[in-house]
Amino acid sequence: MPAPLWPAPTATTPVSSTVSLPGSKSVTNRALLLAALADGSGVVRGALRSRDADLMVAALRALGTTMVAGGESAAGVDWHVTPGPVRGGVRIDAGLAGTVMRFVPPMAALADGPVHFDGDPHARRRPMGPILDALRALGARVDNDALPFAIEGPVTGGEVTLDASGSSQFVSGLLLAAARFDKGVTIRHEGPPVPSQPHIEMTVQMLRAAGVSVDDGERDVWRVEPGPIAARDVTVEPDLSNAAPFLAAALVTGGTVTVPSWPAETTQPGDALRGLLTSMGATVTRTAGLAVTGTGQITGIDADLHEVGELTPTIAALAALASTPSRIRGVSHLRGHETDRLAALAAEINRLGGDAEETEDGLVIRPRPLRGGTFHSYDDHRMATAGAVIGLAVRGVRVENIATTAKTLPDFVQMWTAMLDLR
Numbered sequence: 001m002p003a004p005l006w007p008a009p010t011a012t013t014p015v016s017s018t019v020s021l022p023g024s025k026s027v028t029n030r031a032l033l034l035a036a037l038a039d040g041s042g043v044v045r046g047a048l049r050s051r052d053a054d055l056m057v058a059a060l061r062a063l064g065t066t067m068v069a070g071g072e073s074a075a076g077v078d079w080h081v082t083p084g085p086v087r088g089g090v091r092i093d094a095g096l097a098g099t100v101m102r103f104v105p106p107m108a109a110l111a112d113g114p115v116h117f118d119g120d121p122h123a124r125r126r127p128m129g130p131i132l133d134a135l136r137a138l139g140a141r142v143d144n145d146a147l148p149f150a151i152e153g154p155v156t157g158g159e160v161t162l163d164a165s166g167s168s169q170f171v172s173g174l175l176l177a178a179a180r181f182d183k184g185v186t187i188r189h190e191g192p193p194v195p196s197q198p199h200i201e202m203t204v205q206m207l208r209a210a211g212v213s214v215d216d217g218e219r220d221v222w223r224v225e226p227g228p229i230a231a232r233d234v235t236v237e238p239d240l241s242n243a244a245p246f247l248a249a250a251l252v253t254g255g256t257v258t259v260p261s262w263p264a265e266t267t268q269p270g271d272a273l274r275g276l277l278t279s280m281g282a283t284v285t286r287t288a289g290l291a292v293t294g295t296g297q298i299t300g301i302d303a304d305l306h307e308v309g310e311l312t313p314t315i316a317a318l319a320a321l322a323s324t325p326s327r328i329r330g331v332s333h334l335r336g337h338e339t340d341r342l343a344a345l346a347a348e349i350n351r352l353g354g355d356a357e358e359t360e361d362g363l364v365i366r367p368r369p370l371r372g373g374t375f376h377s378y379d380d381h382r383m384a385t386a387g388a389v390i391g392l393a394v395r396g397v398r399v400e401n402i403a404t405t406a407k408t409l410p411d412f413v414q415m416w417t418a419m420l421d422l423r
């Protein structure tokens with residue numbers, strides 16, 4: 001059955017709204033995994049409730065962790081996490097979640113039996129080879145080079161060289177569980193530059209906060225000493241990458257969107273929106289949160305998004321509405337995301353009459369008036385929200401499968417219509 005089409009609302013007036021974002025997917029799934037590997041019971045507060053986070057919870061429960069949901073609000077849920085011996089002989093559904101398919105296998109290699117992983121049809125095409133090879137080199141047995149696969153320990157740890165140019169999650173996944181390996185781990189990256197460095201920084205900071213000794217002093221080398229992971233009471237920051245389409249609405253409509261509780265310091269790549277949106281013509285101010293005000297005119301951008309690839313779909317949507325050309329560079333790894341995002345963005349912008357061209361490592365998008373039509377989401381939450389951003393300015397845009405936003409933001413439609421005051 002074809003997925004339903006969502007008529008993306010067109011903004012008739014400048015938005016003026018405060019939008020509170022639930023917890024960060026990346027922080028939530030790291031915090032839950034670290035809590036499951038910790039030396040006692042801990043709490044993860046304000047955790048995201050979404051498909052990716054639910055898949056992480058299910059995976060950790062399958063592996064023997066006790067997870068009890070405490071207070072739940074729009075901001076998230078408080079998970080009370082009690083680690084148990086890591087249990088094998090179980091099946092784990094990774095869905096389309098990179099954080100599940102790359103972060104959970106190293107923990108599964110600590111189990112007392114084989115652990116089987118599978119996911120959505122497209123998940124079987126997401127790159128896994130480098131992390132599975134690394135786990136083999138560290139002692140585990142793995143029977144395939146992509147989903148579906150079975151992994152069986154013991155994993156002893158030690159030194160490993162891998163090519164993480166396809167995804168920073170290969171490094172983060174190994175680092176997160178490494179303190180529990182007898183020899184810890186030393187990871188050496190060899191190959192083109194690793195993308196999404198802020199996400200690796202997030203991993204390192206969260207490990208250090210849990211008392212794990214991490215040495216990242218040499219470029220492309222990370223060392224984790226074996227030892228306990230401290231049980232903690234942690235609070236998850238709002239998801240700044242999911243702030244992107246809402247803040248973009250300020251630029252498209254010439255209005256103001258404020259996101260409360262924007263952290264003063266963060267490793268989330270979404271923090272780069274402050275500079276990116278300023279370059280595209282917005283005024284960005286720190287109030288009680290972050291306020292972005294647009295003029296209704298969007299300036300094109302020439303940006304290397306290698307470090308913050310997640311933001312590409314929103315920036316591309318803005319570029320498609322800009323009055324000057326844009327070039328997005330450094331994001332060839334996006335071909336291995338939820339879908340080939342470069343191909344998908346070019347196809348969907350052009351389907352609406354736009355002028356977007358794929359390059360080897362990005363996109364060139366030139367101004368051209370857009371018309372209504374169907375914007376396909378390719379089961380990619382950030383494609384769906386990019387369609388919503390374009391729909392603000394272009395009548396008759398219908399986003400196919402808007403429900404795919406549930407991957408990281410199940411309330412997207414309600415939040416979007418509330419922002420536009422359409423309830």
Ligand SMILES: O=C(O)C1=C[C@@H](OP(=O)(O)O)[C@@H](O)[C@H](O)C1
Binds near residue numbers: 027
């Ligand atoms: O570690 C993480 O939480 C993430 C790392 C990044 O992956 P890549 O390095 O594969 O782009 C990012 O795009 C993804 O959404 C989340």
Ligand SMILES: C=C(OP(=O)(O)O)C(=O)O
Binds near residue numbers: 097382408
């Ligand atoms: C690339 C993304 O997700 P994943 O964690 O599945 O890699 C994303 O959310 O943009």
